[in-house]
Amino acid sequence: MDAQDNGNASQDVVFEVYTNNNNNNNNNTSTFPTTVQGDHFILEDSTKLIGVQVVLIFAYSTIILFGVTGNSLVIYVVYKFKNLHTVTNFFIVNLAVADLLVNTLCLPFTLMYTLFGEWKFGWALCFVLPYAQGLAVHVSTITLNVIAMDRYRSIVYHMETKMSRDMCTIVIVLTWVASAVLASPLAIFREYTSFDLPPGQSIQVCTEKWPGSGVDATVYSVAAFLLQYGLPLSIISYTYARIWNKLRRHVSPGGGGRNDRHRRRKKTTKMLVAVVVVFALSWLPFHSFQLAVDFNSSIFSMRDFSLLYTVFHITAMCSTFANPILYGWMNRNYRxxxxxxxxxxxxxxGAGTNSVRRPEKNAKDINCLHTHVTNV
Known part of the structure; x- marks a missing residue:
């Protein structure tokens, strides 16, 4: 799914390290894996250990591989199989696109930034990549809320009129537009600069730069936490609690068709609740750490600050590949x-070299997916 940004990094979940520059009183953030005391960088943190770096490479690579494969598969099967062309599945595809954006555009650069300890990707990507991840997380959060409210409308209030595909398209477009606006501060208040390191060295970093005092960054971070995590989870928890209570008490008077529909609704709701729970739990450690950093600046000086941040970030990023696993495990159609x-x-x-000599087998393979459509 979902880089929500709290703390001074606001939504810059992937690109984040904190610098406390006494000269300008700004709170700058980037992914530069160091801790800071006053104006002095401390480069020897735990992320510089070879063993730790090997584990980080494995963890991020696994997330990227599973995320790209799983989310691409979700997008493909919904596109290919007509019986998956439902409003809920279109919203699930929207989630997959957002997660795919994080997997391809953000995580590889995050890993390299952490390993190198320096921003090596130039001025343009300094603005584009944090914005892309902030955009993707906003899209995921808003879409989860839209799905919950749509099911709440149809199940709790028995509104049998489903959202039309045209309306679904409009909602998805508005989701991306709203997310683009909400994520815009990540591109506007940003600076690509260099820091001098003794003796006579310098490094390039990608940081946030807010006008005025660092209070602006903290206010934005707390607001982003409430809008992206606290409020959405409250809405989703309420709607699914009402839905679950409605389905639990539901008794269909006769009619096997109504009972079948009730069972399908219940299974789908279980799957969507699981998606939300995974999203909430995977992001909880990261959000808690960010809020702690916001209100206790002494955490910056911890030797393992970068390692803790990276571990919590990896935990959060697991949500980007968890959804396809949940779909395959809990939904028969996706499975x-x-x-x-x-x-x-x-x-x-398996056709291998026989494909040239057996054109009839090629024709069968081409129709393979079509043959399975009716079995989904």
Whole structure:
């Protein structure tokens, strides 16, 4: 899913380290893996240990691999199978696109920034990449709320009229527009600069630079936490609690069709609740750490500040590949669609060199997905 940014880094979840510059009283943030005391950088933190770096490379690489594979598969099966063309699934695709954006555009650079200890990607990416992740997390959060409210409307108030595809498209477009506006401070209040290190060395860093005092950054961080985490989770928790209570007490008077629909609704709601729970728990350590940093600046001077931040960030980023696993585990339609795609890939690979001599097998492979549509 979801880089929500609290603390002085606000939404700059991926690109974050804190500098306390006594000359300008600004709180700057980037992903530079150091701690700071006054005007002096401390480079020898735990993330510089070879063993730690190997673990970080493995962790980030695993998240990227699973995230790209799983979210791409979700997007593909919804596109390919017509019986998955529902409003809820279109919103799930929107979540997958946002997570895919984080996996491809943000995490590789975060890993390299942490390992190198310096921003090596130039001026333009300093503005683009933090903005991209902030945008993606806003999209994920808003979409989770939209899904919850749509199901609340249809289940709790028995509104059988489903959201039209045109309205679904409008909602998705508005989600991206609103997210782009909310994430804009990450690109506006940013600076690509260099810091001098003794003796006679300098490093390039990508930092936040807020006007006036550092209070501006703290206010924005707390507001972002409430808007991106606290308030949305409150709304989602309330709506799903009402939905679950409604489904638990539901008794269908006769009619096997109504009972089947009730069971499908219950299974889908379980899956969506699991998605929200994973999102909330994966981000909780990171948000807690960020808020602690906001109100206790002495945390900056901890030797393992960068390592703690990175561990909590990795935990948060696990949400970007968890959703496809939940879909495959808890939803029969997705499970069947995933199996159909994997079987077709296996069949196509198995054709090997025989594909030239057996054109009839190629034709069968081309229609493979079509054959499985009715079984999803």
């Amino acid at each position: 069947s669609a995933f199996a159909a795609v994997c079987k077709c890939i296996w069949t196509a690979d």
